[in-house]
Amino acid sequence: MMTRRQMLQQCGAGFGALALTGVLAEARQGDDLAPRPSPFPARAKRVIFLFMHGGPSAVDTFDYKPLLLRDSGKPLPFAKPRVVFAETTNLLRSPWEFRQHGQSGAWVSSLFPNVARHADDLAIVKSLHGSNPAHGGACLKIHTGSDTFVRPSLGAWVSYGLGTENRNLPGFITLNPTLGHGGVQNFGAGFLPAIHQATRIALPSDAKSAVSIPNATNAELSAGEQRLQLDLVRELGRLQQERTGGADAALEARIESFELAFRMQGTAPGTMDLGSESEETKRLYGLGVNPTDAFARQCLLARRFAEAGVRFIQVTHGYWDQHSELRSKHAQLAAEVDRPIAGLLCDLKARGLLEDTLVIWGGEFGRTPVAQGKDGRDHNPHGFTWWLAGGGVKGGSSHGSTDEYGFYAAEDKVHVHDLHATVLHLLGLDHLRLTFRHAGRDFRLTDVEGHVVREILA
Amino acid sequence: MMPQTVLLLALSVQGDPAGIEFFEKKVRPVFAEACSSCHSSEAKNLRGGLRLDTPGGILRGGDTGPSIVPGKPDESLLLRAVRYRDPDLQMPPKSRLAEATVADLAKWVAMGAPLPAPAEAPDAPGLVSGPSLAEGAKHWAFRPVRDVPVPAKAPHPVDAFLVEALDARGLAPAREADPATVLRRVTFDLTGLPPSPAELEAFLKDAAPGAFERVVDRLLASPRYGERWGRHWLDLVRYADSNGVDEDVNHPHAWRYRDYVIAAFNQDKPYDRFLREQLAGDLAAPPDAEGIIATGWLAMGPKMLAEPDLEKMKMDIADEQIDVMSRTFLGLTLSCARCHDHKFDPVRTADYYALAGIFRSTSLITDYKPRPAILYEAVLPGPVNEEVRADFAKRVAALKEEASAAAADPKKGRALGEQLKKLQAEGPVLHRAMSLMETRPRDLAVHIRGSHLALAKETTPRGFPKVFEGSIRPPTVDPARSGRAELAAWLTDPAHPLTARVMINRIWQGHFGEGLVRTPSNFGLAGERPTHPELLDWLAKEFLRQGWSIKGMHRLILTSAAYRRSSAADARHLEKDPENRLLARQNRRRLEAESIRDALLSVAGALDLEMGGTVKGAPQGKSYFKADSKNYLVPRRTVYLPVPRHNPYELLAIFDYSDTAVHLEKRPATIVPQQALFMMNNPLVRQQAKAVAEGLLKTDEADGARVRRAWLQLFSRPASEGELRAVLSSLDRFAKQGAAPPAAWTNVVHSLMASNEFLCVE
Helix, strand or coil: CCCHHHHHHHECCCCHHHHHCCCHHHHHHHCCCCCCCCCCCCCCCEEEEEEEECCCCCCCCCCCCHHHHHCCCCCCCCCCCCCCCCCCCCECCCCCCEEEECCCCEEEECCCHHHHCCHHHEEEEEEEECCCCCHHHHHHHHHHCCCCCCCCCHHHHHHHHHCCCCCCCCCEEEECCCCCCCHHHHHCCCCCCHHHCCEEECCCCCCCCCCCCCCCCCCCCCHHHHHHHHHHHHHHHHHHHHHHCCCCHHHHHHHHHHHHHHHHHHHHHHHHCHHHCCHHHHHHHCCCCCCCHHHHHHHHHHHHHHHHCCCEEEEEEECCCCCCCHHHHHHHHHHHHHHHHHHHHHHHHHCCCCCCEEEEEECCCEEEEEECCCCCEEEECCCEEEEEEECCECCCEEECEECCCCCCEEECCEEHHHHHHHHHHHCCCCCCCCEEEECCEEEECCCCCCCCCHHHEC | CHHHHHHHHHHHHHHCHHHHHHHHHHHHHHHHHHHCCCCCCCCCCCCCCCCCCCHHHHHHCECCECCCCCCCHHHCHHHHHHHCCCCCCCCCCCCCCCHHHHHHHHHHHHCCCCCCCCCCCCCCCCCCCCCCHHHHCCCHHHCCCCCCCCCCCCCCHHHHHHHHHHHHCCCCCCCECCHHHHHHHHHHHHHCCCCCHHHHHHHHHCCCCCHHHHHHHHHHHCHHHHHHHHHHHHHHCCCCCECCCCCCEECCCHHHHHHHHHHHHHCCCCHHHHHHHHHHHHHCCCCCHHHHHHHHHHHCCCCCCCCCCHHHHHHHHHHHHHHHHHHHHHCCCHHHHHCCCCCCCCCCHHHHHHHHHHHHCEECEEECCCCCCEECEEECCCHHHHHHHHHHHHHHHHHHHHHHHHHHCHHHHHHHHHHHHHHHHHCCCCCEEECCEECCCCCEEEEHHHCCCCEEEEEECCCCCHHHHHCCCCCCCCCCCCCHHHHHHHHCCCCCCCHHHHHHHHHHHHHHCCCCCCCCCCCCCCCCCCCCHHHHHHHHHHHHHCCCCHHHHHHHHHCCCHHHECCCCCHHHHHHCCCCCCCCCCCCEECCHHHHHHHHHHHCCCCECCCCCCCCCCCCCCCECCCCHHHHCCCECHHHCCCCCCCCCHHHHHCCCCCCCCCCCCCCCCECHHHHHHHHHCHHHHHHHHHHHHHHHHCCCCHHHHHHHHHHHHHCCCCCHHHHHHHHHHHHHHHHCCCCHHHHHHHHHHHHHHCHHHHEEC
8 A cells, every 4th residue: 555655745636535534734735736825925826828839030029129120131240159050141130010019118020910019018028048049959948947858847847836726627738739849848747746747638620629638528428327437436446445454545546536537527628618708709819710710719728728727828839930931931920829819818808817827928949130041040049039928927018138139138138947937936936946856856947047037027 | 377376466466556456446346246146255056166256266267267367358268258249158147247347357357357465275166065985985875785694584585684674663564465466466567467367267276385486487487577577677768769859750770679678588688798788789799689789778868869069969968878877777866967076976077977988989870960860770780681681682683684684675774774773772671770889989078067168177087986996896998999898897797886786676666666775766875775775785695696687586576475465554554664664564556557558458358469579650760750549559568569759658648657758767656637537538448348348248147247257357356245236236227327238338347447456456
């Protein structure tokens, strides 16, 4: 039989036995998914991470560089990085027009007309930097903090730190993730308990098919039949305990996990059914129309999950990797996401959810201000832009800057570790204290680095 | 360097009051404001070993060397950092200083870096931590394995040690479990499969002495044993059929290594030889296929194959190899010493780079330029390829003949000529294996803070951690070779304090659920201490006495009374030893993912016992592996299913084998609703339930008799009356809901498969 320590380490659900022996409080501490209060005041309870896979260009979206406009075609007046992904030539101006928006006067290019209307909700970080100029390394860096080792992902750390608010749904969900460039490791649990890995939900390409959690539907059995099956499982469990002498917390927990699973498959379809949304809401996100439909459905689903208490929801969109065809492809990709993202922000706000939902937007890196070919840009991990909105974020703020052309982060630099520290901070978690003991030492999401970017906190 | 610097300083102090004033007004305030939070006595963690709040610190510089070269701003690291044009060195890290400030710093350095006070004694380098070698060497795991007398407590030596410890705590061992339970336990332990009803019957009938020993021998002789214990080994060396991390390219020949491991366990290959082959099997003269294949695990790590910084890529690959090698064979986390001395163990960065030199003197990549880089695939020597080459030669000859016969038809002749050229260019499709190549042997310099951009001045000769020098004499690394053979010799030296202890502990863990050391891959100071140190040492010595025979160790452990004890705990056990460290009883364990699937297929009679080779749908060739659920429909044992890192089989991921990219010392056994969903709804489970139900309904007998048969088939024991009643009444309820007998029986068997008893070993 399991020891209680093991039991506490291992169980994601079901504490009948322990509760009866009066150690509920302690059991909760070891229950991996029990909702845990934040160690210090949290500004956000959950995260929606809009991941732009491939690397959207900062100088074409949120990082306005007048000198790039002026000096387009000239050589970069300073050295390119020691390690580059591809050969590049001279400075290349942005084909899109920038304008100031909102009270804050944030510069946003014409690629994001709808998101621009939310300029006063955004904290735009323009001095983000990582190190890895290849997709795989950079994806792993942005998701796990390490492009060298296999580590738990941000969402897994959040789930580990805060537990779930709704046991009838997974605590960490990723919609249509990429399986390249880090694959499951981008949303994996690494050495954290497996319960913290994301549940992967693939959205069917057509709007008609129902979305479902893996293994949560059964074509052959009715709920009534499954209820009878579980009753038998429970009865056999009772008989087994009788036979082998005494209660076993792990055995009970496993039986409870079946009950939980049964409830989960009962409630999840309702949560994932977009049909109950009003026409107005669907319009807001751009559901049912091109080119926004696919991403709109993901964003709307993300809101429904957020509303239902899922802790960390990642939505992936791609593929923003324009080594060529920057003009046409960046325009197309932005058109696919601009309205759904604006719709999501609007909808969250209208429902009062933006107060405690942190929305983060960005790619694994940005793109160079210098040209690759005639109409392309190379990867640039040395200075790129992300924005944050919602819970605890200072709306209408801009933090940090790149050099005059947008190549290197220069002022108030924010490393990927700093971004992670800040996200955890907003959730009420101290990145220095959120540790897990593995292979003989304590590990953190931010390794030995990370500073909270206080300037963007509300 | 120091005396010269001090001299410079002395001159500047004496000769330049204006310079000192400049320092006080323009430089010191900058250091105090912009740098002190990381580079002064105020710093919580001193960064890079650099202090800028004392003249000595300023002159000495940090881990990467002196921060200033007096008089030469352009050669000074300080200026390189604050000028912010080198992406790898920018200070202060968050924001660059104002241009005017940078100019002041440059001017100050150009002036000869005048400082106000004579330099005090240089600060300690700040890199050394953890215990000293002498202190650390006293840790139990670094001491030689002792010759321990067996206490006169029980007939079996294993029991003698365990009973002695129990006696000391006033605890009595639990009773022996009933034979059916023991048979199910040992069968799963050794083969990963449940016993068949016939095997159960035979065992229950065998009243002659030694019945259990005969079962153990039968199971050890079964090819299923290698599949089970080979899989344990594959966990340690993070076996996978694709690369994972940044570029999930196929490991097209990985399966040969997997088959090698399974065969090695089945043949009871002595552990020292197993280890030598895996580290240096390719170096044998003449090389043989098996030796080459054995080194495959070294190439199977998660590698950043698109990393544009090639030097970083190479160091990362070596680091990953050291990490897996040291945790697997040594039970130590040596890769901690890549960036700094080990924080807990007496292992220095120099020890790390001595080993890293060995791995950097090999390569597993043939071409670094493409992204992803191209992995080395060794052509297998010996008969396997002779046939391929002969076939190829025949095809070429046939084509040539055809071409010459077609001389009259120039069009056809040309076409055949083209075909021939193409065939010859492609060459024969040879059998290959993942392996590595020796490259130019090199010693590495310590990489300061683990950075390949900051090297120590001198290289560290290839070799082995110094802390072991008290117990074994390290072999001298042949300067003309990488040193892998010497590493293997060092590890398998009978006097090595860790190799045998670590392996015997893993074997123990496979039979009790926990090792005698409960941190099986960390025997260092941060690991747990052994619960039974004498027993561990006695077993380690016995392992050597039996010629490193793994099967011998299984036999020894399994024939103890301790192994056959009941897993039921009485109140006294729970009170005195809640974690069962003294092993008064057995541990109840959940089956691993592979056993769950294999058992489902096995009880349904659907398991295909074909061994080895690649499974249809498994990664082949150089492309990326497109995994979908179809790859896993083959009813082969799970160990033969593909293991693509980016898209693992959901069953493995759900049942606690979610990350195939890292060394795994022990499978966790979590309890999460996703597992329940899988058991309730996945077609795999339903299909097996259906097959079992069909079998039960085939014969014309009463439902009660069917239930009894189901119990023998699924749980390898007779059903109790209570269980019989529970199932019959459940069948009744399904019937009332309108289910016909096949459906009702399928539903019931499905429930049995989802029960705790099916998923656990008592």
